[in-house]
Amino acid sequence: MKEVLHKITSILMALIVLLSTMSFSVDMHFCGDHLVDFSMFDMVDTCMMKAEMSKTSSSCEIMEMEKSCCSDVEVTIEGQDDLKISFDRFTFDQQQFVYSFTYSLITLFQGKDDNIISFKDYVPPPLLRDVQILDQTFLI
Numbered sequence: 051m052k053e054v055l056h057k058i059t060s061i062l063m064a065l066i067v068l069l070s071t072m073s074f075s076v077d078m079h080f081c082g083d084h085l086v087d088f089s090m091f092d093m094v095d096t097c098m099m100k101a102e103m104s105k106t107s108s109s110c111e112i113m114e115m116e117k118s119c120c121s122d123v124e125v126t127i128e129g130q131d132d133l134k135i136s137f138d139r140f141t142f143d144q145q146q147f148v149y150s151f152t153y154s155l156i157t158l159f160q161g162k163d164d165n166i167i168s169f170k171d172y173v174p175p176p177l178l179r180d181v182q183i184l185d186q187t188f189l190i
Contacts, residue, residue, distance in 0.1 A: 073129035081120045094122065 079087040079094040087094040140148070182188060 071129045075126040
């Protein structure tokens with residue numbers, strides 16, 4: 051249970067770091083008060099109000115003469131950039147710590163050989179006489 055909780059926590063922390071450093075933008079295109087197009091990864095397509103206005107007349111054409119009834123809105127969320135660590139100036143103590151930590155981490159995960167047979171080279175003494183047959187004692 052403790053290992054599962056540890057793995058879940060480490061994955062969540064990695065996702066938090068990833069999401070906090072990632073930046074993205076959302077583009078929206080409005081005609082009047084209505085949302086016409088929405089895009090997270092690409093630029094939005096502008097509406098064809100001018101082409102539509104030539105075919106039909108509407109209240110937007112009157113508004114277009116006064117001001118444009120279409121507008122583009124871009125919402126940008128910038129990620130953090132201060133997570134960068136400078137590795138160009140290490141003191142001797144810091145180098146020693148990094149070396150010892152790396153060495154202990156590598157040796158921690160080296161597997162033990164479970165197939166160790168301690169009596170592999172043991173030779174039993176020679177059998178001079180079979181005691182079980184002499185005493186007529188047998189396991190059932």
